[in-house]
Amino acid sequence: MSGAAEDNPLEVVEICAGAGGQSLGLERAGFRHRLAVELDEHAARTLRHNLVKVLGYKEKEAEDTVCIGDVADPKVWNPDEHKGVDLLAGGVPCPPFSIAGKQLGASDERDLFAWAVELCGRMRPKALLLENVKGLSGNRFTAYRKHVLDRLQEYDYIAEWRLLQADQFGVSQLRPRFVLIALQEEYAKHFHWPEPHAEPPPSVGVLLRDLMAEGDWSADRLKTWVDQADSIAPTIVGGSKKHGGADLGPTRAKAAWEAMGIDGKGVADVPPGPKNPRVEGVEHPMLTTKMVARIQGWYGKEFADWEFLGKKTAQYRQIGNAFPPPVAKALGTAIKLALLKEGAERPLVEASEATLDPVYKLLHGRKRAMTVEQMVVKLASSGRPLEQPEVERRLAHLGHDFELIQKPRSNGEVAFLLGGFKAFLGQEDHERHELFAQNRAKIS
Incomplete structure (x- = not known):
């Protein structure tokens, strides 16, 4: 049994498990992995290694637990073998919703969020945990989110979204993440979101002082750097296989790193110092992967031993x-308390507090097509007025995620109907399969 496991631990199936950040947190919360599926072989090997080294799994057990391949490929694993598991969890790919990307949503072959919701309906876990980037919380995806909530309600789950920041839970990094948690009704009334820590996390300087001291710095130079790095880090980004080597993020992030006395254009092999190899023209030291891991939350007695x-x-x-x-771990603990019915009961509010796209609301379920002018008039009469350019912009956004059927009229105007959801839901004939195969080497 794992070091975090209890006599009868709750079980989790984790999709898009990566190198084990969520895996470790859920194990420390008291969950035991029945299965973890990951596409990237490097990350999967890391997870298997640490299931044995850190969490006490047997070698064969870890080998069987971590499955490598496309999570949506039925040849990789069979979800029907895990029906009724306590928790289905995962961090599905972020690029479809990332502000740094094109925000194609359901039109992006990497989008697995809606598929994961359908997987929940198929597997019927007691609880669902999905996390993604802040971009999914934006106005661009209000209709997408509403579709997700509608589907979960059809499957008899009570679902809630929340935007959380890592620094609220002891991580020295802002890192906002948009989290969806859904539970079957008997457990949902016992669920409470975890409370943020009372104390702020340490600054980057304080957090990394001992690792920086491993380089050949003078005591005065080290103190100067610690004093300069007196804030938490900007969001660490992992990048993708489409780009080159490691760096600490886009231009704005690099400027924030520079203000803390860190060069963000790369990652170092060894702790910095005047006598260590330096990059020509670089004024500040670079971080090592060990330092980046600490900033990402692999720190302290529960998390530091991950390799x-x-x-x-x-x-x-x-x-x-x-x-x-x-x-x-904080989210896993909150879910565990709900599943054990140890959380205080609360009244359930099933409606989402997220702002609903008024154009989506107007067109959803409608049988007769509407022109943009008709939409403007109808929205004004319903108390949610939008000008024509804004209606057209929202229609363009909807067209990324839904089939937008256009019906020309005799006067030259075009009327619109909202068709089916474009997202990959497991369809055998979905274009996602071909696009995924074409881009397989670039997807991480």
């Missing part, structure tokens, strides 16, 4: 793409 396998860039991507273990 990352592979070369430096592979390690950095595993770390940067992970869900911080302390946040995963």
Whole structure:
């Protein structure tokens, strides 16, 4: 049994498990992995290694627990073998919703969020935990989120969204994540979101002082750097296989790192110092992967022993793409208390508090097509006025995630009907299969 396991631990099936950030947090919360599925071989090997080294699994048990391959490929695993598991969890790919990307949503071959919701309906776990980037919480995806909530309600789950920040749970990094938790009704009334820590996390300087001291710095130079790095880190990004080596993020992030006395254009092999190899023209030291892992939450007696396998860039991507273990533990603990019915009962509010796209609400379920002008008039009469350009913009957004049927009229105007949801839900003939095969080497 694992070190975190109890006599009768709750069980979790984890999809898109990565190198184990969420896995470790859930194990520390008291869950035992029945299965973990991961596409990237480096990350899967890291997870298997640490199931044995850190969590006490037997070698064969870890081999059987971590499954490598496309999570949506029926040849990789059979969800029907895990019906009724306590928890289905995962961090499905972020690029479909990332502000740094094109935000294609359901039109992106990497989008597995809606598929994971259908998987929940198929497997019928007691609880569902999905996390993604902050972009999914934006206005662009209000209709997408509403569709997700509608489907979960059809499957008799009570679902809630919440935007959480890693620094609220002891991680020295902002890292906002949009989290969806859904539970069967008998457990949902016992669920409470975890409370943020009372104390803020340590600054980057304080957090990394001992690791920086391993380099050949003078005591005065080290103190100067610790004093300069007096804030938490910007969001660590793992990047993808489409790009080159490891770096600490886009231009704005690099500027924040520079303000703390850190060069964000790369990751170092060894702790910095005047006598260590330096990059020509670089004024500030670079972080090592060990330092980045600590900033990501692999820190303290519960989380620090995790080892990352592979070369430096592979390690950095595993770390940067992970869900911080302390946040995963906080969420896992809250879910566990609900499943054990130990949380105080609360009244259930099934309606989402998220703002609903008024154009989606207007067109959803409607049988007769509407022109943009008709939509403007109808929205004004319902107390949610939108100008024509805004209606057209929202229609363009809806067209990424839904079939938008256009019906020309004799006067030259075009009327619109809202068709089916475009997202991959497991369909055998969905274009996702071909696009995934074409881009398999670039997807991480």
